[in-house]
Amino acid sequence: MDITITGQNIEITEALESLIHEKFNKITRHFENITDVKFILKTENHNHIAECKLHLMHSEIFSDASGSDMYKVIDDLIHKIDRQVIKIKEKTKDHHQSEGVVRKHNQ
Known part of the structure; x- marks a missing residue:
């Protein structure tokens, strides 16, 4: 899995990078089939914006968030x-239940 972090109008510090890697480990525990991850961090008019694009085996996830604290x-x-x-x-x-499971009905 490849994690790419880019910044637009913001410097990617070591603290930001380690925070993203640390928090992202939580996601990899839930799902192993992640092939590629791209983070974009940017600032616009004193507003911090973070975007992420996740490539999975058969799909893609995109999400973003914004606020005053990166x-x-x-x-x-x-x-x-x-x-x-x-x-x-x-x-x-x-x-689905596996084959061979038999349910008994009370009659």
């Missing part, structure tokens, strides 16, 4: 992505 924005973004990844994982999960 660390809080990254936290919100990771939380949004985590919910989306869990939702996709639940959709792909097989909910």
Whole structure:
């Protein structure tokens, strides 16, 4: 998995980079099929914006967040992505019972 972090009108500090890697580990625990991740951090008119594009095996997830504090924005973004990844994982999960399970009916 390749994580790319770019900044527009903002310098990507080591603290921001390590925060993203640390928080993103939470998502990789939920779902292993992530192939590529791109983060874009930017500032516009004293507003911090973070965007993320996640490439999965058969789909793609995009999310963004904005606010006045970049660390809080990254936290919100990771939380949004985590919910989306869990939702996709639940959709792909097989909910059928395996063959051989016999239910007894009380009569």
